[in-house]
Amino acid sequence: MSTPIYNFSAGPATLPEDVLKQAQAELLDYQGTGFSVMTMSHRSDLFMDIMQRAENSLRQLMNIPNNYKVLFLQGGASAQFNMLSLNLAQGFKTINSVVTGNWSLMANNEMGKLVDAKIHVAAHAGELYNYNNLPSPSAWQLDESAAYTHYTSNETVHGLQYQALPTAALTNTPLVCDMSSDIISRPVNVNDFGVIYAGAQKNIGPAGTTIVIIREDLLERSSPLVPSVWNYKSHVDKEGMYNTPATYPVYIAGLVFDWLIQQGGVSAIEAKNNEKAAQLYAYIDSSDGYYKNTIDAAVRSKMNVIFHTASAERDAQFAKEADQAGLKLLKGYKSMGGMRASIYNAMPLAGVEALIKFMDEFKARNA
Numbered sequence: 001m002s003t004p005i006y007n008f009s010a011g012p013a014t015l016p017e018d019v020l021k022q023a024q025a026e027l028l029d030y031q032g033t034g035f036s037v038m039t040m041s042h043r044s045d046l047f048m049d050i051m052q053r054a055e056n057s058l059r060q061l062m063n064i065p066n067n068y069k070v071l072f073l074q075g076g077a078s079a080q081f082n083m084l085s086l087n088l089a090q091g092f093k094t095i096n097s098v099v100t101g102n103w104s105l106m107a108n109n110e111m112g113k114l115v116d117a118k119i120h121v122a123a124h125a126g127e128l129y130n131y132n133n134l135p136s137p138s139a140w141q142l143d144e145s146a147a148y149t150h151y152t153s154n155e156t157v158h159g160l161q162y163q164a165l166p167t168a169a170l171t172n173t174p175l176v177c178d179m180s181s182d183i184i185s186r187p188v189n190v191n192d193f194g195v196i197y198a199g200a201q202k203n204i205g206p207a208g209t210t211i212v213i214i215r216e217d218l219l220e221r222s223s224p225l226v227p228s229v230w231n232y233k234s235h236v237d238k239e240g241m242y243n244t245p246a247t248y249p250v251y252i253a254g255l256v257f258d259w260l261i262q263q264g265g266v267s268a269i270e271a272k273n274n275e276k277a278a279q280l281y282a283y284i285d286s287s288d289g290y291y292k293n294t295i296d297a298a299v300r301s302k303m304n305v306i307f308h309t310a311s312a313e314r315d316a317q318f319a320k321e322a323d324q325a326g327l328k329l330l331k332g333y334k335s336m337g338g339m340r341a342s343i344y345n346a347m348p349l350a351g352v353e354a355l356i357k358f359m360d361e362f363k364a365r366n367a
């Protein structure tokens with residue numbers, strides 16, 4: 001056996017080892033059926049059961065009320081930027097957009113395409129705080145006649161996260177949240193949202209499927225003129241089988257959900273996530289400025305911890321030596337530089353402890 005590695009990739013990201021082992025054991029023969037999940041018809045009872053159980057497990061984990069539909073779509077979170085506006089913004093003049101980092105900015109720049117509604121920027125963390133802080137929801141300048149209010153709960157690239165999410169009482173407009181990188185990392189009240197969506201490859205499973213949790217009444221906004229494959233209603237009407245879902249990623253997502261239920265669910269994993277993030281930030285803050293994270297402590301991400309040293313050369317050396325020590329993919333996002341440690345649900349505390357130990361040794365060697 002080779003020494004274990006810890007994979008700090010932002011996504012596709014590390015998965016629970018138990019899940020990968022189960023997938024390996026079932027790869028050629030799923031539960032005595034003689035089939036691999038990869039080669040099952042998506043309309044077979046076998047696969048429909050896998051998908052239904054994945055949905056049920058997610059419903060259990062997130063306590064999703066019955067008036068919300070759950071879809072496993074394709075196209076990633078990025079496809080949702082447009083699918084949301086195509087389906088929800090017809091007949092509206094504006095869409096509220098909260099810009100807090102790379103991903104919400106991407107959504108901001110996409111959501112106005114092919115719809116009449118104009119983007120209304122309700123708050124912009126770049127302009128206000130140079131992405132070192134987040135505008136509190138009470139300070140969002142919302143247009144109350146907008147189709148919906150879009151925000152991102154955790155900015156995967158910039159390392160910012162809303163620790164308290166706005167409630168439905170904030171606005172008459174439905175809250176639409178990109179939770180790609182912190183879904184099922186902590187409890188949320190689904191009733192506060194019109195739509196929650198998340199690409200699977202951060203905290204749920206492999207790349208290829210995107211979870212959409214949508215309040216039923218919003219489906220009435222989908223015009224039949226929206227092409228069917230981009231229309232929420234066609235997917236709901238066909239119970240997720242409008243076209244072929246990403247069957248294998250859905251299966252793995254289901255295994256991850258069941259793993260999380262066994263871990264005690266989202267409250268239990270939240271406690272672990274809090275502990276991992278607390279240890280890593282405490283170390284960074286106690287490094288006498290050798291490692292820096294300039295984000296306001298109240299909005300630091302518990303999923304994506306960014307930090308840098310005094311120079312880009314030192315950062316590159318850090319990432320290279322960390323890689324050799326088995327601490328993988330710590331290099332920051334291309335436009336950001338520095339380092340990023342993604343410590344999603346599947347990252348054990350031991351991985352964070354190994355990283356801190358390495359950071360301290362690196363600092364001693366290169367002070």
Ligand SMILES: *Cc1c(COP(=O)(O)O)cnc(C)c1O
Nearest residue numbers: 076077078103156178180181199
């Ligand atoms: C990764 C990510 C995306 C983009 O996801 P794709 O599946 O690559 O389209 C969007 N939003 C957030 C918050 C992300 O972390």
